Amino acid sequence: MPISFAPEEIFETIHMIQAENLDIRTITMGISLRDCSCERISNTANKIYDKITKRAENLVRVGEDISKEYGIPIINKRISVTPISIVAESSAEEDYVILAEALDKAAQQVGVNFIGGFSALVHKGFTKGDECLIKSIPRSLAVTKRVCSSVNVATTRAGINMDAVYRMGRIIKETAELTKDQGAIGCAKLVVFCNAVEDNPFMAGAFHGVGEPEVVINVGVSGPGVVLNAIKSKPYADFGTLADIIKHTAFKITRMGELTGREAAKRLNVPFGIVDLSLAPTPAVGDSVSDILEAMGLERTGGHGTTAALAMLNDAVKKGGAMASSYVGGLSGAFIPVSEDAGMIRAVEEGSLGIDKLEAMTCVCSVGLDMIAVPGNTTAEVIAGIIADEAAIGMINKKTTAVRIIPVPGGKIGEKVEFGGLLGSAPIMKAHEYKPDVFIKRGGRIPAPITALTN
């Protein structure tokens, strides 16, 4: 049995993991909670806790076993659940905080650091459960550590629910206020979506969609450092060659996700869902999407040319990744969260990257204005305006967009707020101060675009 790999291949893999931060960002178990609805909300909470702790009992152990055997770090083990607005709706109770607490407790019990799905889908309007859930978000995020919340306010098919957009502007402000002692960290766990996907493994926006099976394993890979070094190795390559380098690298990265996902699904005896082809940065040095853009030849991310560079990167990652996995899904694209990417933070601090350029960048990548801190005096209406702009980009371009914005109470432009861990630290950025109030308060729904009429 001769060795069937060249030494270069073996050491390339080892180098990617040990020196270039190649890792599996997350194995996320999606769990349906549709059978947990009860008339009494305390019974619902108990059922939720029991189901999650039973289904995800071995998730963390299996993740750690795979990580050791293959020698590839798996950074996070996480859980996504059915949007809680759907699960809780049968109860007469209007306060859903108890359910957030049940999720938090279950997450702690099985040892995962985040659980997503304190969510509602309101792109066309609110049901009673949606109303109660949204009202419960600020307190839920304040009293729990691990629960993540998301609200889908728009789709290409339905248009933009502007009532929901305005309401989320106010909910974000309230969440910031209730968690102001910790730098408004509640807002880092709250995402407002357009065209939310049902099988996203990444937090804070993960939830287990209604079209998903009972239980499923989804995997998110990561590897900005590997792409960065591959690009650096060919500093003068033309764009065709550059795209090829990125595609080859993305292929290899994604294969790791495919392997891990299949193996985890087999060991946990649940179906394998998808690999999410995202390039997800971390605050670690050398694990930055911004560094990739600069390695492509930009002096600083945010300068002119950034959108084109990101568009090319994003597309090449998808082309390489799509060939590497039997099921691709989730968000699948480069992420540009400001606080979680050392290069983005530097670009903001040096004045080359602002909120407007970030908005433009979200047109060509996944996902949206992510982990952006703004001054504490930013009004709910301005935040709603930011959400509406992002939702419009997603709606017209038939893509997922999102806003995860943190109005830091008392925070001023140029200051920095620390969240710690993977959430990183966010420089407070300038948002436009001209008021969109009259526009935002019109109410109703922006109709679906003509591009939605595809049948």
Added chain:
Amino acid sequence: MLQKNSDIMKSSQNRAIITVVGTDQVGIIARVSMALSNQNVNILDISQTILQDFFTMIMIVDLENAKISLQELQVILKENGEAIGVQINAQHEDIFKFMHRI
């Protein structure tokens, strides 16, 4: 060709790839081989070279009849590596198959 692909995708085989990197010295292979044989781990192939003054060895081993799991073997090899100042990695073969073979 299809047959070959499906063989490659099979992960049931319990093989690992061990890499040893460090300063060349007497007895590296002896030490690693001894540790493996103590646990009834079968060596299927060895290749060895000196890369940029570093001793570099790649072994493919079969753990089918091993007394211990791959995770336990990793610990033993790590201790052995530290004792003589070389870095020893042991990883399941599938990670290399998935990345470099389609």
